[in-house]
Amino acid sequence: MNLREFSEKLGLSQTTVSRALNGYPEVSEATRKRVQDAAIAHGYHPNQRAKSLATGRSMQIGHVIPVSIQHEMMNVVFADFIAGAGEVYGRNGYDMLMSVVSDDDEVKAYEELARKGSVDGFIVHGPTDDDPRIALLQKLGIPFFVHGRSTDVRVPYNHLDVNNKRAFVRATDFLLDLGHTRIGLINGLERMDFAQRRRHGYVSALRARGIEPDQSLMCSDEMTEPYGYKAAHDMLRKTRPPTAFVASSIVPALGIRRAIEDSGLKLGKDVSVICFDDAISYLPNGSGEPIFTATRSSVRDAGKRCAELLIDIIKEPPATPIAELWEAELVVGNSTGPAPAKD
Amino acid sequence: MNLREFSEKLGLSQTTVSRALNGYPEVSEATRKRVQDAAIAHGYHPNQRAKSLATGRSMQIGHVIPVSIQHEMMNVVFADFIAGAGEVYGRNGYDMLMSVVSDDDEVKAYEELARKGSVDGFIVHGPTDDDPRIALLQKLGIPFFVHGRSTDVRVPYNHLDVNNKRAFVRATDFLLDLGHTRIGLINGLERMDFAQRRRHGYVSALRARGIEPDQSLMCSDEMTEPYGYKAAHDMLRKTRPPTAFVASSIVPALGIRRAIEDSGLKLGKDVSVICFDDAISYLPNGSGEPIFTATRSSVRDAGKRCAELLIDIIKEPPATPIAELWEAELVVGNSTGPAPAKD
DNA sequence: CCGATTATTCAAAGCGCTTTGGAAATGATT
DNA sequence: AATCATTTCCAAAGCGCTTTGAATAATCGG
Numbered sequence: 001m002n003l004r005e006f007s008e009k010l011g012l013s014q015t016t017v018s019r020a021l022n023g024y025p026e027v028s029e030a031t032r033k034r035v036q037d038a039a040i041a042h043g044y045h046p047n048q049r050a051k052s053l054a055t056g057r058s059m060q061i062g063h064v065i066p067v068s069i070q071h072e073m074m075n076v077v078f079a080d081f082i083a084g085a086g087e088v089y090g091r092n093g094y095d096m097l098m099s100v101v102s103d104d105d106e107v108k109a110y111e112e113l114a115r116k117g118s119v120d121g122f123i124v125h126g127p128t129d130d131d132p133r134i135a136l137l138q139k140l141g142i143p144f145f146v147h148g149r150s151t152d153v154r155v156p157y158n159h160l161d162v163n164n165k166r167a168f169v170r171a172t173d174f175l176l177d178l179g180h181t182r183i184g185l186i187n188g189l190e191r192m193d194f195a196q197r198r199r200h201g202y203v204s205a206l207r208a209r210g211i212e213p214d215q216s217l218m219c220s221d222e223m224t225e226p227y228g229y230k231a232a233h234d235m236l237r238k239t240r241p242p243t244a245f246v247a248s249s250i251v252p253a254l255g256i257r258r259a260i261e262d263s264g265l266k267l268g269k270d271v272s273v274i275c276f277d278d279a280i281s282y283l284p285n286g287s288g289e290p291i292f293t294a295t296r297s298s299v300r301d302a303g304k305r306c307a308e309l310l311i312d313i314i315k316e317p318p319a320t321p322i323a324e325l326w327e328a329e330l331v332v333g334n335s336t337g338p339a340p341a342k343d
Numbered sequence: 344m345n346l347r348e349f350s351e352k353l354g355l356s357q358t359t360v361s362r363a364l365n366g367y368p369e370v371s372e373a374t375r376k377r378v379q380d381a382a383i384a385h386g387y388h389p390n391q392r393a394k395s396l397a398t399g400r401s402m403q404i405g406h407v408i409p410v411s412i413q414h415e416m417m418n419v420v421f422a423d424f425i426a427g428a429g430e431v432y433g434r435n436g437y438d439m440l441m442s443v444v445s446d447d448d449e450v451k452a453y454e455e456l457a458r459k460g461s462v463d464g465f466i467v468h469g470p471t472d473d474d475p476r477i478a479l480l481q482k483l484g485i486p487f488f489v490h491g492r493s494t495d496v497r498v499p500y501n502h503l504d505v506n507n508k509r510a511f512v513r514a515t516d517f518l519l520d521l522g523h524t525r526i527g528l529i530n531g532l533e534r535m536d537f538a539q540r541r542r543h544g545y546v547s548a549l550r551a552r553g554i555e556p557d558q559s560l561m562c563s564d565e566m567t568e569p570y571g572y573k574a575a576h577d578m579l580r581k582t583r584p585p586t587a588f589v590a591s592s593i594v595p596a597l598g599i600r601r602a603i604e605d606s607g608l609k610l611g612k613d614v615s616v617i618c619f620d621d622a623i624s625y626l627p628n629g630s631g632e633p634i635f636t637a638t639r640s641s642v643r644d645a646g647k648r649c650a651e652l653l654i655d656i657i658k659e660p661p662a663t664p665i666a667e668l669w670e671a672e673l674v675v676g677n678s679t680g681p682a683p684a685k686d
Numbered sequence: 687c688c689g690a691t692t693a694t695t696c697a698a699a700g701c702g703c704t705t706t707g708g709a710a711a712t713g714a715t716t
Numbered sequence: 717a718a719t720c721a722t723t724t725c726c727a728a729a730g731c732g733c734t735t736t737g738a739a740t741a742a743t744c745g746g
Binding site: 043044045046047048049050052053058060065067078079082083085086087089090095096097098099100101102105111112115116117118222223224225226251254257258261281282283284286291 | 386387388389390391392393395396401403408410421422425426428429430432433438439440441442443444445448454455458459460461565566567568569594597600601604624625626627629634
Binding site for chain 4: 345346347357358361362365367389390391392393394395396397398
């Protein structure tokens with residue numbers, strides 16, 4: 001059923017029905033009620049395609065996912081981010097358009113989606129240190145919101161980030177306070193902006209205590225479980241093994257724990273582990289007391305907030321770009337303890 | 344730039360330009376080339392909203408995600424499924440529309456998306472044993488494809504499923520062959536169709552060897568890591584603890600491993616674990632040799648296949664519904680070994 | 687060189703909605 | 717009762733594309 005048929009059935013003009021349904025004031029409440037009730041009774045829903053052509057808005061937000069980056073960003077964190085953002089979209093009448101593309105086609109995908117008018121705005125995921133997408137989207141003149149930051153992009157842009165550096169300073173300080181001096185860093189891929197900031201936090205915390213970071217105790221890769229295992233396993237076999245690890249996510253931390261136990265050592269006693277915890281819903285950091293001591297920030301809440309802000313921006317572009325920086329909280333679990341006495 | 348402006352710039356009619364761009368034969372190759380080159384040069388992309396209104400197709404596939412089911416289905420498996428499906432969509436000119444809704448609104452969401460004409464078809468995720476969505480979508484007359492099965496729905500519908508029962512028969516048989524007789528089942532939520540089939544597989548394998556399943560060794564819940572930990576932890580403290588576990592996913596299996604090690608036992612020696620492995624990209628079951636012995640089937644490949652089949656169905660509805668059943672493969676890792684000798 | 691084909695191109699009519707500019711009906715004010 | 721302001725409703729013009737039906741240009745056999 002379309003608007004013409006529906007309004008004929010009601011004996012009203014298409015204009016009146018449209019206005020009644022869209023909450024315009026030029027229609028009496030009695031008429032509005034009659035129209036709304038009839039719409040429900042007949043299951044009438046305005047055709048979205050026609051509606052968006054007429055209004056010029058698609059009511060869709062674009063998320064472009066480069067297929068190979070999935071390890072680093074998409075999978076672990078992504079599902080929770082999406083859940084948060086999607087909730088907000090739903091409440092505001094928006095839908096989420098997701099486009100999975102090969103890495104080479106990423107920039108093209110943003111451009112096409114924007115030019116085709118398929119979306120009213122974008123969420124930009126997983127920015128690198130010098131992300132070309134920001135300049136592109138600014139050139140295209142379409143609203144967008146970055147989850148994270150891109151250090152080398154000097155023009156302002158809307159974004160929300162966790163204070164990754166501070167979080168890693170705190171995590172490293174926590175271990176230093178416990179007397180650890182050989183601390184391994186199991187980081188994410190260095191091309192990701194967040195990974196660089198985390199490393200800076202780790203390095204500057206060490207230097208603040210007069211400890212020169214040891215390159216052989218720092219590594220970076222896709223944040224999988226086996227990566228955490230292998231990196232920790234190798235480091236633990238060094239002549240001067242670390243007594244503690246800082247990990248970029250709970251996923252490699254699980255691998256680190258496995259490596260520790262495989263080596264016959266005890267987590268939180270012989271070797272301490274602290275990680276960044278995105279509060280992933282299906283990998284909760286314990287129920288009740290945390291498994292890992294961690295610096296935590298909910299990626300799902302970040303998804304919600306990014307969505308809210310992007311929708312605001314679409315409705316009314318802000319005079320100056322929005323920038324939010326969230327502090328991670330420190331939660332203490334059983335994976336950390338005093339550095340073992342030197343023999 | 345719109346079609347009118349673009350075609351004026353070329354000195355051609357809108358018809359000719361449209362046909363040139365859409366590959367219709369009524370236009371000379373010379374003209375087509377000229378139009379295509381100009382489109383690239385000027386960055387012209389036909390407005391998708393207008394296009395879909397004119398053609399009556401949205402070129403979007405809907406995925407409805409009930410927000411609270413995320414633990415069970417969305418998170419772990421979902422990201423990989425989406426990556427597979429999204430790849431296929433991209434290749435075929437489709438986009439993915441994702442709608443995150445509260446559980447109560449799930450059915451309504453399908454109906455609205457269909458009635459509004461926002462999507463040309465749906466992928467149905469995580470069917471329960473008697474899933475109402477199948478009847479609804481059939482009533483709405485919109486193409487859809489189910490990932491999984493719904494046992495109690497007797498009418499045929501398009502679907503692809505893993506042979507969950509067989510996979511769990513094989514997993515349980517594998518443990519029985521190793522001499523285990525007390526085997527715990529750490530299953531997913533029972534309302535999910537796959538969880539029931541898996542339990543049936545487990546139970547029938549035991550009965551085939553004359554072992555009556557012990558209710559106290561069977562549990563079902565959302566498949567998180569802490570759930571696996573708690574369930575295994577509790578079972579291991581029984582007077583007659585299990586010597587092996589069958590787990591529904593690698594995520595609770597990680598928790599089971601933690602519980603085993605916490606109890607001072609050795610995985611693959613004192614206690615064996617076998618799990619179902621969806622081949623999740625960021626939780627790979629080891630690199631090289633598998634961490635867990637498992638029955639494996641790639642959920643990403645399933646996503647690809649479901650997308651391909653749905654697109655075929657949209658293009659041309661099949662005379663009889665499509666049904667594919669995939670067998671999981673058994674991969675042997677280090678998490679299983681002979682049952683310890685009784686004392 | 688002409689009428690019949692065939693290859694190109696075009697004008698105009700939708701697709702189903704929103705929204706502008708008015709008209710009709712109602713109520714308030716003199 | 718006449719005037720004016722409000723309220724309520726409507727006809728018609730887009731939104732930017734595809735596609736039908738028709739016109740024109742090019743090609744060909746005789």
